[in-house]
Amino acid sequence: MTTATPIPIKIYPRLTSGRFNTVRVLLVALTQLVFFGLPWLMWNHRQAVWLDLANHRFFVFGATFWPQDLVYLSALLMVCAFGLFLWTTLAGRLWCGYACPQTVYTQIMLWIERLVEGDRKARMKRDAGPATFERTARRTLKHTLMIAFSLWTGFTLTGYFTPIRELLHALPTFDFGPWEGFWILFYAAFTWILAGMLREKVCTHMCPYARFQGVMFDNDTLIVSYDSRRGEPRGARRKDDGATARGDCIDCGICVQVCPTGIDIRQGLQYECIGCAACIDACDQVMDKISAPRGLIRYTTESALQGHYPESEIKRRMMRPRVLVYSGILLTIFAGSIAGWAMHTNIKMDVMRDRSYLTRQTDDGLLENSYILRLTNTSETPRVYSLSAEGLPGLKLVGDQTTVKLGPTATETIAVRLQASPDEVPKGSHTVWVLVRAAGDAAPVLREKTRFFGD
Ligand code: SF4
Ligand code: SF4
Incomplete structure (x- = not known):
C-alpha cells in the first residue's frame, strides 16, 4: 500500500x-x-x-x-x-x-x-x-x-x-x-x-x-485498482495529440470527487480505500464519453495488473492454500453446529447436590443423598418427563415429583432424593446419573452426572 x-x-x-x-x-x-x-x-x-x-x-x-x-x-x-x-x-x-x-x-x-x-x-x-x-x-x-x-x-x-x-x-x-x-x-x-x-x-x-x-491481502486478492500502464501519461486530450501520445486517463478528477474517503486511487492502493467501487462507476462513464474501453479503474489483482497472468486467470487463482484453510474451518464449524443442533434435546437439567450434609440413613435403613434439580423445557410445546437414577445397584430416585410437567419454555426447580442400600454402596463418593425420559419412551433423553456419598 x-x-x-x-x-x-x-x-x-x-x-x-x-x-x-x-x-x-x-x-x-x-x-x-x-x-x-x-x-x-x-x-x-x-x-x-x-x-x-x-x-x-x-x-x-x-x-x-x-x-x-x-x-x-x-x-x-x-x-x-x-x-x-x-x-x-x-x-x-x-x-x-x-x-x-x-x-x-x-x-x-x-x-x-x-x-x-x-x-x-x-x-x-x-x-x-x-x-x-x-x-x-x-x-x-x-x-x-x-x-x-x-x-x-x-x-x-x-x-x-x-x-x-x-x-x-x-x-x-x-x-x-x-x-x-x-x-x-x-x-x-x-x-x-x-x-x-x-x-x-x-x-x-x-x-x-x-x-x-x-x-490478509496477497497478490491474488481482488482490489480496486487503477491501470497506470493504460492510463498514463494522463492529461486532457487535445485534437493535435498523436494517437498514442496520452494514456486513457484524461485527468478529469471525477474518480476523486466521488470517493467517500476523498482519496485518489491513481496513487495506488491506500488503507483509506473501502473498496466501494464508486470510482469504477465514475471512470467507466468517463471512458464511455471518450469512447475508450471501460475498466481503467477496475476490480483486479496485483499480479494481473503487473502482467504476471491474464485477467481471465483471476477466477482460477482464487483457490489458493489460505482460501482453502479458511473454507475448511468454516465448513467444520458449520457442520459441527448443524450436527450439534440436530442432536440437541428439548430438556435441560442442572443437578445440584445438597451440600449441607453428605449422607443420612432413612427409617428403612437406606442411605440417602438430597439434590435440587432445575429442569427447563427449551421448546415451545408443553412436555412431560419422568425422572429416575442409575449408577449403583438398587439406586432409586424418590421425591414428591418424579414426573414433571413443563409448560412451553418453562423452568421448574424440584427437590429429589437418591436412595440405595448400604450393603450395595461401598464407602466414599460414587458417580451416579439422574435420567430424564420423555413420557412413554424407554431410552432417556438426558443423563446428568452427579455424586452419591456412601456412609
Ligand atoms: S475518472 Fe478516470 S479518467 Fe478521470 S481522472 Fe479518474 S482515472 Fe482518470
Ligand atoms: S473504491 Fe471507493 S474508497 Fe476506494 S478509491 Fe474508489 S471510491 Fe475511493
Whole structure:
C-alpha cells in the first residue's frame, strides 16, 4: 500500500451511478429491510426474533437458545470472523464498501444531506459562502432528519431486546423503562455521531479492520485498482495529440470527487480505500464519453495488473492454500453446529447436590443423598418427563415429583432424593446419573452426572 493521499478536512462526495452503485443501493435497502422489519415479525404469538436478556433466552423464529447453548453463539462469532478473513483474502474490503453498517448508515445520511442541501457543488458553494439564514435553516433541517432517523434505528435495535410492540405502546408517552430509554438514546446518538458527523473518519482513523486487513491481502486478492500502464501519461486530450501520445486517463478528477474517503486511487492502493467501487462507476462513464474501453479503474489483482497472468486467470487463482484453510474451518464449524443442533434435546437439567450434609440413613435403613434439580423445557410445546437414577445397584430416585410437567419454555426447580442400600454402596463418593425420559419412551433423553456419598 502506498502512503496516504492528504485527505481534505470535509469531503463532499459527488453522486455517482452505475452497476456497482446499484448493487450498493440494493444492499442498503436489503439490510435495512431486514433490520427494521425483523422485530415486527411474529412467531407462535411472540416476537419472532427476541433477545430476551431478562430471562436468559434468545428466540429466533422456531429455535430457542439458552445460556447452555452459548456454544452456538461462539460458533456464530467464529463463522463471522473466519467468513470475514475468507472474504477479505478473496475480495479485499468488499464488506466495508457494501455491507458494513458504518458504510450503510453513512450512505443513508448522505442521501438525507443531498435531499436537504443539494448536490456537491451547491453544498461546497454554500459552505464556502457567508453564514446565511438559508444555510442555517438547511443545516438544522438536515440534522433534525438525521436525528429522527437515528432515533428510529435506536428504537428498532432496542426492539430486539424488549418486544417492539410494547415499546410502540410506550412511545406516545415516552413511558419506557430506564434501560430501554437509555439504549434508544445511546444507539441514536451513536448512529448520528458516527454516520452523520464523523462518516469516513471512522473508517480511516477508528476502524481496526482497516489497519489489519493488509495482512490478509496477497497478490491474488481482488482490489480496486487503477491501470497506470493504460492510463498514463494522463492529461486532457487535445485534437493535435498523436494517437498514442496520452494514456486513457484524461485527468478529469471525477474518480476523486466521488470517493467517500476523498482519496485518489491513481496513487495506488491506500488503507483509506473501502473498496466501494464508486470510482469504477465514475471512470467507466468517463471512458464511455471518450469512447475508450471501460475498466481503467477496475476490480483486479496485483499480479494481473503487473502482467504476471491474464485477467481471465483471476477466477482460477482464487483457490489458493489460505482460501482453502479458511473454507475448511468454516465448513467444520458449520457442520459441527448443524450436527450439534440436530442432536440437541428439548430438556435441560442442572443437578445440584445438597451440600449441607453428605449422607443420612432413612427409617428403612437406606442411605440417602438430597439434590435440587432445575429442569427447563427449551421448546415451545408443553412436555412431560419422568425422572429416575442409575449408577449403583438398587439406586432409586424418590421425591414428591418424579414426573414433571413443563409448560412451553418453562423452568421448574424440584427437590429429589437418591436412595440405595448400604450393603450395595461401598464407602466414599460414587458417580451416579439422574435420567430424564420423555413420557412413554424407554431410552432417556438426558443423563446428568452427579455424586452419591456412601456412609
Ligand atoms: S475518472 Fe478516470 S479518467 Fe478521470 S481522472 Fe479518474 S482515472 Fe482518470
Ligand atoms: S478509491 Fe474508489 S473504491 Fe476506494 S474508497 Fe475511493 S471510491 Fe471507493
